[in-house]
Amino acid sequence: MYSVDSVKELQDLNPYIVVGCGGGGEKFSNLEGIETVGFIDDDPRKQGTLFCGLKVSSSLEECLEEVSAKSIVIMLPIGAEGAALKYAVKAIDSGLNVVCSFRSLPVSENPSLSKFASAKNVQIKEIGPRLDVVEKIAGIAPERSCEVLPKISYTPKAPxxxxxxxxxxxxxxxxxxxxxxxxxxxxxxxxxxxxxxxxxxxxxxxxxxxxxxxxxxxxxxxxxxxxxxxxxxxxxxxxxxxxxxxxxxxxxxxxxxxxxxxxxxxxxxxxxxxxxxxxxxxxxxxxxxxxxxxxxxxxxxxxxxxxxxxxxxxxxxxxxxxxxxxxxxxxxxxxxxxxxxxxxxxxxxxx
Incomplete structure (x- = not known):
């Protein structure tokens, strides 16, 4: 019901503010026909810099003061579910459509968001893990994505x-x-x-x-x-x-x-x-x-x-x-x- 099946569905929700200045945010912005007007990131080191040619804002409120958008897309990594939920609630409350990913905010696990979006007369959609395709071609698939651990960066002291x-x-x-x-x-x-x-x-x-x-x-x-x-x-x-x-x-x-x-x-x-x-x-x-x-x-x-x-x-x-x-x-x-x-x-x- 909420899963995105084609880029046309995403194009219909242009223009976007993208939350997350990483690989996912860049990849989404490069999709055919996607119009991105702003970026948001919680990392102070990225705020105020340019990402994909656009200034990175520190919050949704700051970004909306500078640009006009119809939707936001949340492209945050696994482990950032709290931040993703915060952005989704603020966006819906501001009358914006929300597109998220199974990594950042699985819609199926947040039914209250769907009800909130419906009450505000906006859409909420998810770029899913496409386990339905896996089930079609292999005959079986997990009920949900098996990718659950947050990414980590660490340099060992010992060999x-x-x-x-x-x-x-x-x-x-x-x-x-x-x-x-x-x-x-x-x-x-x-x-x-x-x-x-x-x-x-x-x-x-x-x-x-x-x-x-x-x-x-x-x-x-x-x-x-x-x-x-x-x-x-x-x-x-x-x-x-x-x-x-x-x-x-x-x-x-x-x-x-x-x-x-x-x-x-x-x-x-x-x-x-x-x-x-x-x-x-x-x-x-x-x-x-x-x-x-x-x-x-x-x-x-x-x-x-x-x-x-x-x-x-x-x-x-x-x-x-x-x-x-x-x-x-x-x-x-x-x-x-x-x-x-x-x-x-x-x-x-x-x-």
Whole structure:
């Protein structure tokens, strides 16, 4: 009833004041046939500056003193629902139509706004997540958008190490724990973050299932985890357990999850796990995974954790070191001292 189906519906509500001077606000203003006459943003650093060629106002009242508009569009991020509601109420009370997005103010969750708009004889519309289209093409869809976490910007104080792998069940969780144990042996304070519901064993600090989140929310959750653990533990080094693989064949579903965790971690260095002759997974291999990781993030793979459960008799640490030119360690039998040395050697070279 309130969902926008075409740009023509938006054009009929011209001209607009846009709330939110970010990517969403710019994108909306660039839609075909949209006439924008003003911008509003709560950030004092943006107020009074030009955005898309127009002055940014600090409030709806200030903007309406300078321009005449028929509607406002609220393009605020997830987490700004309170501000979005404030602008919607003020706009409706001023006789303006309101267009919002499912990220800023889902109309379905605010029925009182719809009644208020009707009483004021104005329209309220939502640019929705188009889950109706997903249901049409896939046969099923969530009842509401799965993207719920606010975006976060944070620069870690401690180095962050991502533990990836060439497939599922190749030893990422074991490697992450082993690196934490070895760090503690050396008198360091490590932080270990598991992104799997099975990451319950010590010395893991906490675990959450990244696969329960939307791909859009995973990086924010990982970065939030880094920020949280630095605030409560002040670690010397942070290890993040990855999931699945960027390149594994036969099971494409978790590959996006693996990329999202890697992006959220934004690691200083990477260790990858590999299980040769995997009995029920199809890894493309070490070279392919290294290439993919270093293409997704500006980081460096500095060592290989090898899982020899299904390896042939001719495969050992030396074989893999000679083949791939990186430090290799069987963490199941030999710990992670060589891998931790490789990490610190690389970090020292970067300084």
């Amino acid at each position: 962050v190490i991502f533990v990836g792998g060439t497939s599922q069940e190749c030893g990422k969780r074991t490697t992450t724990k082993a690196l934490g144990i070895e760090s503690a042996k050396r008198g360091l304070t490590p932080a270990i973050i598991s992104t799997d519901e099975m990451g319950l064993e010590e010395p893991t600090d906490f675990n959450f299932r990244a696969g329960s989140l939307s791909a859009m929310d995973v990086p924010a959750a990982v970065l939030s985890a880094i920020k949280y653990v630095e605030e409560v533990k002040n670690p010397d080094i942070i290890f993040i357990e990855g999931q699945s693989s960027l390149t594994e064949k036969g099971n494409p579903h978790p590959r996006g999850l693996s990329a999202a965790i890697l992006i959220g971690a934004a690691p200083d260095a990477v260790i990858i796990g590999h299980r040769p002759n995997h009995p029920y997974r199809e890894p493309r291999g070490i070279v392919e995974e290294i290439r993919a990781i270093e293409a997704v993030e500006p980081t460096k793979v500095v060592g290989i954790s090898i899982n020899l459960k299904n390896a042939g008799l001719d495969m050992d640490e030396c074989y893999f070191e000679h083949t791939y030119g990186l430090p290799v360690q069987d963490v199941y039998n030999n710990g992670a001292s060589k891998l931790l040395d490789a990490i610190f050697d690389f970090l020292e070279e970067k300084e």
